[in-house]
Amino acid sequence: MNQLLLGDNLEIMKKMENEIFDLIYLDPPFFTGKNQELIWGEAQELRSYKDRWAGGIMNFIEWLKPRVEQMHRLLKPTGAIFLHCDYHANSYIRCFILDKIFGANNFRNEIVWKRTSAKSNASKKLPVLKDSIFYYTKTDEYTYYSIFTEHSEKYKKAIYCHENGKGFYSSSNLTAPTNKPKNEEWKGYNPASRGRSWGIPREIVIELVGEEKAKKMSYSEKLDLLYENNLIEFTKNGVPRLKLFLNPSKGVMLGDWWDDISNVTTHAKERIGYPTQKPEKLLERIISCASNEGDFVLDPFLGSGTTVCVADKLNRNWVGIDELATAISVSEMRLQKQADILQKPFVKVLHKYDYETVRNSDAFDFEGFAVRMFGGIENLKKRGDKGVDGKTKDGIPIQVKRQDSIGREYADNFHAAIIRNDRNLYEKNRETGKPVGFLIAFSFGKGLIEEIARLKSVDNVIIELIRVDSFIPFAKKPSLKLEILSFETDKSGLTEISFKAEGVADENKKIEFYAWDFSFEEKFSADIYIDKDGLQKYKFTKGIHKIAAKVVDNDGLETLETITLHINGGVNLEK
Numbered sequence: 001m002n003q004l005l006l007g008d009n010l011e012i013m014k015k016m017e018n019e020i021f022d023l024i025y026l027d028p029p030f031f032t033g034k035n036q037e038l039i040w041g042e043a044q045e046l047r048s049y050k051d052r053w054a055g056g057i058m059n060f061i062e063w064l065k066p067r068v069e070q071m072h073r074l075l076k077p078t079g080a081i082f083l084h085c086d087y088h089a090n091s092y093i094r095c096f097i098l099d100k101i102f103g104a105n106n107f108r109n110e111i112v113w114k115r116t117s118a119k120s121n122a123s124k125k126l127p128v129l130k131d132s133i134f135y136y137t138k139t140d141e142y143t144y145y146s147i148f149t150e151h152s153e154k155y156k157k158a159i160y161c162h163e164n165g166k167g168f169y170s171s172s173n174l175t176a177p178t179n180k181p182k183n184e185e186w187k188g189y190n191p192a193s194r195g196r197s198w199g200i201p202r203e204i205v206i207e208l209v210g211e212e213k214a215k216k217m218s219y220s221e222k223l224d225l226l227y228e229n230n231l232i233e234f235t236k237n238g239v240p241r242l243k244l245f246l247n248p249s250k251g252v253m254l255g256d257w258w259d260d261i262s263n264v265t266t267h268a269k270e271r272i273g274y275p276t277q278k279p280e281k282l283l284e285r286i287i288s289c290a291s292n293e294g295d296f297v298l299d300p301f302l303g304s305g306t307t308v309c310v311a312d313k314l315n316r317n318w319v320g321i322d323e324l325a326t327a328i329s330v331s332e333m334r335l336q337k338q339a340d341i342l343q344k345p346f347v348k349v350l351h352k353y354d355y356e357t358v359r360n361s362d363a364f365d366f367e368g369f370a371v372r373m374f375g376g377i378e379n380l381k382k383r384g385d386k387g388v389d390g391k392t393k394d395g396i397p398i399q400v401k402r403q404d405s406i407g408r409e410y411a412d413n414f415h416a417a418i419i420r421n422d423r424n425l426y427e428k429n430r431e432t433g434k435p436v437g438f439l440i441a442f443s444f445g446k447g448l449i450e451e452i453a454r455l456k457s458v459d460n461v462i463i464e465l466i467r468v469d470s471f472i473p474f475a476k477k478p479s480l481k482l483e484i485l486s487f488e489t490d491k492s493g494l495t496e497i498s499f500k501a502e503g504v505a506d507e508n509k510k511i512e513f514y515a516w517d518f519s520f521e522e523k524f525s526a527d528i529y530i531d532k533d534g535l536q537k538y539k540f541t542k543g544i545h546k547i548a549a550k551v552v553d554n555d556g557l558e559t560l561e562t563i564t565l566h567i568n569g570g571v572n573l574e575k
């Protein structure tokens, strides 16, 4: 199931099974030697997250290496990893981590992402415009799709300058330099005569006959194929050259130099205010290049959730991990905002949960949540679950009840459901003294406890009783007060309102941030994702408007408050 997980990625990854992911993208804190800083709110306060490594670069490498070792273990044999870094640590990461863990032979590319342009330069050196993204695979057999970008007019004119009546085409060399020229003649031309070998583009051959067949073809079979498809011409000296016709829909093949994706600038539409947020286009490119629909993508340094949002849009399954509650909450809000009816449900796993929210959630949601938190697999059938809300990994039935002090009849019903579910498994577990089922509730009544004890002593049937609070840690969510500070209507009739949201965290906790939805309907859809101060101004037209604010604490627990405004010259509040 798609998951947002709060915690240290090393600990979380250690608990995962081998070889489950097809693609891993990671954008760890860089070894920048300073804190990542952003200026928040009107007070221009400096906020930061840790990106400072006391003790130097090798401490950073020692910190990152075991995490990449886990990622290697988690990747399928056909999988790939993209590690995003910059000049501070890129050489160290490549030599001391990636080459060591993945092997230098599995290095595929160092992608250079030109993320900014030189404007002015404060220091006495060349401005830094790029990041590095290392692309490694686990083995030689991996998923890979070439990337094409749009032709620029200049490029078209310069490259597709030949014409043969059927259209414009480029003419390029079909040979490549080599240390060991082989005698491989084709139609009277042997590249070895010039110390070269054949250099036949695999892409084009694959496009014509498919990957499997292409792998088995000899050089002369490939050349024959291109020739038959009118893709080879000869110079007057008899040298064959590749003819590539302009294909505007496909564009031009992209290499390891990416200069066409701009960073998430202050005014970018997708910007949500998380320091180091990466552009969606960058992730779109990586995910489409190295995975298929339905594949599993992991981002263990999730940040604002760019990877999982793009993976979701591209119909990939995903898991995102971050140690900051802010990152998990913001990612959840981004996913909710882009959600359409086809979005698969996802789980958010925090360290603590609010008791009232859990207790009062929809019965079906609660059952699923409890099963997952217990480590089981939920039954997705809303109706007709026949008393089995989920199963453990060994197939043992789990039933969840939202009540307190459940009575004896629940034992009888669940016992019957367990037998109905799989009689053989029931008998086997009974004979070997294993639990036949797990019954989860907030608390259990005397009659039920006695019946469970009787089943065990008389029939050797073990049904384990599990209290919800024994495996779901509860905490109190923050409180939230929402008020209007002032308003003013301008000449055009728009009314600007200043809002204040004031959250109070429970003991020993702190407020992380606020988020706002200025046209709230049924579900929260953030207009402002990260507001550290709880102060907002927004302009409204005449009419009725519903506004929602959320406050999130450092456990990721949140509270939502709404107000309804009637704006018509003045502003009236409807609570």
Ligand SMILES: C[S@@+](CC[C@H](N)C(=O)[O-])C[C@H]1O[C@@H](n2cnc3c(N)ncnc32)[C@H](O)[C@@H]1O
Pocket (backbone or CB within 6 Å): 007, 008, 009, 010, 027, 028, 029, 030, 049, 274, 275, 276, 277, 278, 279, 300, 301, 302, 303, 304, 305, 306, 307, 321, 322, 323, 324, 327
């Ligand atoms: C550079 S940011 C990622 C930005 C992200 N690519 C995006 O587009 O928003 C790095 C993230 O890694 C998280 N992080 C750092 N150390 C971590 C750890 N040990 N476990 C989990 N997350 C961690 C930080 O909290 C931060 O959100």
